[in-house]
Amino acid sequence: MTEILTTHAGSLPRSPELIAANAARPVGEDGLTPEPTDEFREVLAQAVVDVVAKQKEIGISIPNDGEYGHLMGSAVNYGSWWSYIFDRVSGLEITGQDHISAEPVRSAPGDVRLTSFPDRRDWTIFADAYQDPTSGITTGEQPTFPAATGPIAYSETGRELVAQDITNFRAALEQVGYDRGYLAALSPGSGSRIVDDHYGDADAFLDAWVEVMRPEYEAIAAAGLTVQIDDPSIAENFDQINPEPSIEDYLEFTRKRVDAVNRALVNVPTEQTRFHLCWGSWHGPHTTDIEFRHLAPLLLEIDAKYYSFEAANVRHEHEWTVWQDVELPEDKVIVPGIVSHATNVVEHPDLVAQRLERFARIVGPERVIGSTDCGLGGRIHPQIAWAKLASLVEGAKIASTRL
Incomplete structure (x- = not known):
C-alpha cells in the first residue's frame, strides 16, 4: 500500500499564552519591530514544541512550526504570513x-x-x-502597512529572527520525533505589493525584493529544512486589477513574479522547495478569482518540487480536472488543499478520501500530499482547525487503503 502523506499550508492556531506574550512586547523606535525579551523567547520556544507535538499526535506527516515565528498579537489575523517580514527588512517606514x-x-x-x-x-x-458586519464576510483586521522609503535589505534583525525560527523548530522536531519539516517564507512578488516611495519603478522594486528574500530562503535550506514560498500574488493579484485584464496580459505580468521566485531560490535545492499558491484566503465570494487552468502551466515553471494550491473550497474544488490536461513532471509532487479554511464545517473523512483519490488516480498516490487550502491559524477557531487536520489524516488513511 502506498501511503498518502499529509501536511498543511502553514499557519496554525496560536496558543493564548503566545498571543498574550507577543502583544505585551514593547514596540521599538521604528514603530515596526517589537523589542525581544527573554520571557517572550521562552514562551515562543515552548509553544513551537507544543504545536509540533500536536501535529505528531494527530498524525500529520510533514509538520512546520505553525508559523509561530510569524507573530500575531490577536487570535484572528489574516495577514501574519505577509506582515511578519516588516520586522525583518530595513528601508521600511510607517509614514x-x-x-x-x-x-x-x-x-x-x-x-x-x-x-x-x-x-x-x-x-x-x-x-x-x-x-455588512452580519454577512459573515471577514478579511481580518488590517495591520498598519509600511512603505519603502529607502533601499530595502534583509536586516540583521531578520537574520536573527529566521535563525530563531530555525533553532526553535529543529529543537522541536528532535524532541517530538520528526525527521523532516518545513518553514514558510514570503515571496518577492508578495513583498513588492507594499507601497514603494523610493524606487519609482515596479520592476526595480520587485528585483529589490528578490535580494531581500534570498537570505531567508538560503538560511532555511542550509538548516536541512524545506522552504515553502507563500505567494498569493500569483493568483490573488488578478482580483486587484481594474478593469479586469486579459488572461494574456495577466500571465505576462505574473511571469515576472515567477521569475523573481526562481531568482531568489537560485541557491536552494529544488527538492527542498515547495510553493504555495492561493486566491487570498479571505472569507468572501471570490467570484473574480482567476481560473486555475490559466495558472497551472505557469505554476510548473517555478523551480520547486512540491506545489501547494487550493482545491477544497467551493470556488475551486471542481478544478481538480485541470491535472487531466496538464502533465505533472515525474519528479514533481502536488499538495492540494483537501480541507478548507473557508468554512467552519469539518470535512467528513470519506469526503477527504474522495478528494485525495481524484488526484491520486491522475498522478499517482506517491505524488500527492494532502493539505489544507491555506493557513488555518487566525482564520477559524482552534478547536475546528485541529478537527479539520484530524479528519485530513483519517481521510488520507482511507484513501491509501482504497488505492
Whole structure:
C-alpha cells in the first residue's frame, strides 16, 4: 500500500499564552519591530514544541512550526504570513499615510497595475455584503502597512529572527520525533505589493525584493529544512486589477513574479522547495478569482518540487480536472488543499478520501500530499482547525487503503 502523506499550508492556531506574550512586547523606535525579551523567547520556544507535538499526535506527516515565528498579537489575523517580514527588512517606514485607502489605480492593455485594496473587483461587486458586519464576510483586521522609503535589505534583525525560527523548530522536531519539516517564507512578488516611495519603478522594486528574500530562503535550506514560498500574488493579484485584464496580459505580468521566485531560490535545492499558491484566503465570494487552468502551466515553471494550491473550497474544488490536461513532471509532487479554511464545517473523512483519490488516480498516490487550502491559524477557531487536520489524516488513511 502506498501511503498518502499529509501536511498543511502553514499557519496554525496560536496558543493564548503566545498571543498574550507577543502583544505585551514593547514596540521599538521604528514603530515596526517589537523589542525581544527573554520571557517572550521562552514562551515562543515552548509553544513551537507544543504545536509540533500536536501535529505528531494527530498524525500529520510533514509538520512546520505553525508559523509561530510569524507573530500575531490577536487570535484572528489574516495577514501574519505577509506582515511578519516588516520586522525583518530595513528601508521600511510607517509614514502616516493611509496607503490602504489610496486612490484607485487603473490598468490598461499592456500596462497591468495593481489597484488599492478597497478597489478590488470582488469587494466592489459585493460592496453591500462586505460592509455588512452580519454577512459573515471577514478579511481580518488590517495591520498598519509600511512603505519603502529607502533601499530595502534583509536586516540583521531578520537574520536573527529566521535563525530563531530555525533553532526553535529543529529543537522541536528532535524532541517530538520528526525527521523532516518545513518553514514558510514570503515571496518577492508578495513583498513588492507594499507601497514603494523610493524606487519609482515596479520592476526595480520587485528585483529589490528578490535580494531581500534570498537570505531567508538560503538560511532555511542550509538548516536541512524545506522552504515553502507563500505567494498569493500569483493568483490573488488578478482580483486587484481594474478593469479586469486579459488572461494574456495577466500571465505576462505574473511571469515576472515567477521569475523573481526562481531568482531568489537560485541557491536552494529544488527538492527542498515547495510553493504555495492561493486566491487570498479571505472569507468572501471570490467570484473574480482567476481560473486555475490559466495558472497551472505557469505554476510548473517555478523551480520547486512540491506545489501547494487550493482545491477544497467551493470556488475551486471542481478544478481538480485541470491535472487531466496538464502533465505533472515525474519528479514533481502536488499538495492540494483537501480541507478548507473557508468554512467552519469539518470535512467528513470519506469526503477527504474522495478528494485525495481524484488526484491520486491522475498522478499517482506517491505524488500527492494532502493539505489544507491555506493557513488555518487566525482564520477559524482552534478547536475546528485541529478537527479539520484530524479528519485530513483519517481521510488520507482511507484513501491509501482504497488505492
